[in-house]
Amino acid sequence: MSAPIETSKLHDCRDAFVSTLEALGEADNNIVAVCNDSVGSSKLGNFRDKFPDRLINVGIAEQNMVGVGAGLANGGKTPFVCGASPFLTGRALEQIKADVAYSEANVKLVGISAGMAYGELGATHHSIEDFAWIRALPNVPVIAPADRIETAAAVKWAAENEGPCFLRLSRVGVPDLLPAGHVFEPGKANRLREGGDVTLIANGVLAHRALNAAQLLADHGISCRVINMACVRPIDTDEIIAAASETGAILTCEEHTIFGGLGSAVAEVVVDHHPVPMKRLGVPGVFAPTGSANFLLDEFGMAAESIADSARELLRRKG
Amino acid sequence: MSPEELRKIANWIRKRDLQAVYEAGAGHIGGEMSVTDLLTALYFHTMSVNPDAPLDPQRDRLVLSKGHTALALYVTLAKKGFIPESEIATFLKPHSRLNGHPNRTKVPGVETNTGPLGHGLPVAVGMAKAAQLNGDSWRVFVITGDGEMQEGSNWEAIMAAAQFKLDNLTLIIDHNRLQQGARVADTNNLAPIAPKVEAFGWMVEEIDGHDMKQICKALAPETTETGKPKCVVAHTNKGQGISFMTDNVAWHHKVPNEEQFRQGMSELEKALS
Numbered sequence: 208m209s210a211p212i213e214t215s216k217l218h219d220c221r222d223a224f225v226s227t228l229e230a231l232g233e234a235d236n237n238i239v240a241v242c243n244d245s246v247g248s249s250k251l252g253n254f255r256d257k258f259p260d261r262l263i264n265v266g267i268a269e270q271n272m273v274g275v276g277a278g279l280a281n282g283g284k285t286p287f288v289c290g291a292s293p294f295l296t297g298r299a300l301e302q303i304k305a306d307v308a309y310s311e312a313n314v315k316l317v318g319i320s321a322g323m324a325y326g327e328l329g330a331t332h333h334s335i336e337d338f339a340w341i342r343a344l345p346n347v348p349v350i351a352p353a354d355r356i357e358t359a360a361a362v363k364w365a366a367e368n369e370g371p372c373f374l375r376l377s378r379v380g381v382p383d384l385l386p387a388g389h390v391f392e393p394g395k396a397n398r399l400r401e402g403g404d405v406t407l408i409a410n411g412v413l414a415h416r417a418l419n420a421a422q423l424l425a426d427h428g429i430s431c432r433v434i435n436m437a438c439v440r441p442i443d444t445d446e447i448i449a450a451a452s453e454t455g456a457i458l459t460c461e462e463h464t465i466f467g468g469l470g471s472a473v474a475e476v477v478v479d480h481h482p483v484p485m486k487r488l489g490v491p492g493v494f495a496p497t498g499s500a501n502f503l504l505d506e507f508g509m510a511a512e513s514i515a516d517s518a519r520e521l522l523r524r525k526g
Numbered sequence: 527m528s529p530e531e532l533r534k535i536a537n538w539i540r541k542r543d544l545q546a547v548y549e550a551g552a553g554h555i556g557g558e559m560s561v562t563d564l565l566t567a568l569y570f571h572t573m574s575v576n577p578d579a580p581l582d583p584q585r586d587r588l589v590l591s592k593g594h595t596a597l598a599l600y601v602t603l604a605k606k607g608f609i610p611e612s613e614i615a616t617f618l619k620p621h622s623r624l625n626g627h628p629n630r631t632k633v634p635g636v637e638t639n640t641g642p643l644g645h646g647l648p649v650a651v652g653m654a655k656a657a658q659l660n661g662d663s664w665r666v667f668v669i670t671g672d673g674e675m676q677e678g679s680n681w682e683a684i685m686a687a688a689q690f691k692l693d694n695l696t697l698i699i700d701h702n703r704l705q706q707g708a709r710v711a712d713t714n715n716l717a718p719i720a721p722k723v724e725a726f727g728w729m730v731e732e733i734d735g736h737d738m739k740q741i742c743k744a745l746a747p748e749t750t751e752t753g754k755p756k757c758v759v760a761h762t763n764k765g766q767g768i769s770f771m772t773d774n775v776a777w778h779h780k781v782p783n784e785e786q787f788r789q790g791m792s793e794l795e796k797a798l799s
């Protein structure tokens with residue numbers, strides 16, 4: 208029996224994002240940050256103090272922010288465009304489409320406090336449509352790291368590789384899941400746990416909840432594979448086909464509406480290549496009620512116990 | 527209602543707001559204190575609204591575009607009788623109607639859901655246009671933050687309102703000189719706001735946004751100009767009424783500790799005597 212996840216050591220992935228960005232900025236003058244009055248919420252205070260000229264705060268103006276990011280990229284800079292994810296992706300979606308994705312501009316979009324991290328601030332501040340919106344666009348890898356290690360690795364990858372991407376970060380604490388020194392590769396999932404009866408696929412803050420659920424299932428003799436699918440696009444087709452053929456059932460968990468996100472992306476692969484019973488956990492197509500981020504995840508059936516229950520239900524359909 | 531009575535109501539709203547922020551452990555206290563006098567004047571002096579018929583088609587409309595200060599609106603609506611005063615204690619609790627940003631489908635008196643900045647004014651333009659098309663006499667008020675005026679959508683709406691000659695529309699800018707992370711002047715300066723809005727064909731008036739007499743006068747129908755929308759630049763202080771919060775950017779959404787809560791309450795108590 209593997210040890211349960213240590214929930215006492217939780218980390219805010221924003222810290223890994225900014226410390227990596229600062230280190231990269233030290234080595235490369237072209238790295239700049241662009242934000243929308245979000246120095247505090249993006250934790251860019253230190254970056255600003257170190258590189259005052261390279262923190263470009265356009266004010267509360269997200270469309271302008273993304274456009275400015277595209278222009279900076281054209282001028283040879285590597286802009287990390289940071290803002291609360293609902294406003295970055297929702298408000299500036301057309302800028303993201305035309306100026307970044309279509310133009311293939313070297314803009315790194317960083318959605319801060321994505322998912323339901325803003326909790327009680329409500330549905331306007333929840334970013335649970337961003338996988339669907341950005342994944343619909345060509346050229347923009349959509350990445351939701353599971354922990355601070357993967358966050359740092361993804362930021363490093365983004366800085367070193369020309370082209371757009373969307374990093375989707377939470378502010379809700381998560382434990383370390385990936386091995387130190389992990390190297391990020393787009394479109395490459397990581398198997399967090401081996402298992403043969405059913406596969407749980409998750410990312411972001413759901414990865415550790417899925418692992419906890421797998422442990423609960425293991426305690427009842429169910430062997431559960433857990434895959435961290437940080438990249439919603441490009442998605443790791445091989446790993447999904449392997450899960451379908453080797454375990455015969457797939458349960459997805461995401462901090463996103465079930466319309467068009469991780470579960471949908473996995474289902475597309477399953478339907479095309481190897482149909483097996485599936486269930487998609489997420490926000491069931493509603494605006495969330497008032498409540499904290501963790502409360503809402505529990506409310507929508509994504510407490511470890513509920514994920515385990517859904518997996519059991521799915522197993523019954525496996526036949 | 528006299529300015530003195532309005533001041534008393536505003537003082538009650540500030541205290542109830544402070545207590546709710548303290549108890550909920552969240553809120554946007556700075557912007558709530560700056561907008562309280564404006565909300566009080568609107569609901570207890572200027573606007574014709576009826577808590578017993580919150581959707582009366584002939585009602586005046588208020589759009590709180592700076593939706594992060596929802597709590598100030600909830601407390602005002604409770605004081606006016608739209609929701610029970612006892613409900614304020616549920617602010618931000620699981621499944622409460624009183625979310626961090628106002629929701630018209632849940633809270634009577636709320637006209638449109640706000641939270642993302644730069645949405646209220648375009649919606650208000652649509653409302654005012656509807657009244658104009660109907661030949662109705664109800665008025666539309668919208669309150670934005672000054673930082674919020676950095677959103678381009680506001681300026682698109684400002685042009686439209688002038689073009690449509692919406693003299694039934696009043697934009698009140700809560701000009702507290704601070705936004706979330708810094709002073710407006712140090713971020714993306716808009717000052718002077720008045721000539722900018724005026725240049726777009728609006729009638730503009732600048733007032734002390736904490737002086738009840740000036741607020742009421744600026745919102746009175748006699749002080750509008752036929753064929754022009756009106757903008758009231760209300761000079762306010764973020765954290766107004768609580769000394770250590772006043773004009774201090776740290777208090778955008780900071781939560782007072784027990785000592786700060788007590789001091790704030792006692793300052794507000796004394797302000798009345």
Ligand SMILES: Cc1ncc(C[n+]2csc(CCOP(=O)(O)OP(=O)(O)O)c2C)c(N)n1
Nearest residue numbers: 244557641642643671672673674704705706
């Ligand atoms: C589109 C959008 N971008 C960013 C935010 C985050 N945000 C909430 S309040 C705020 C500052 C608002 O400043 P201001 O308009 O001056 O309001 P006030 O000073 O009255 O609080 C920001 C940036 C938001 N709510 N919506």
Ligand SMILES: [Mg+2]
Nearest residue numbers: 672673704705
């Ligand atoms: Mg302000």
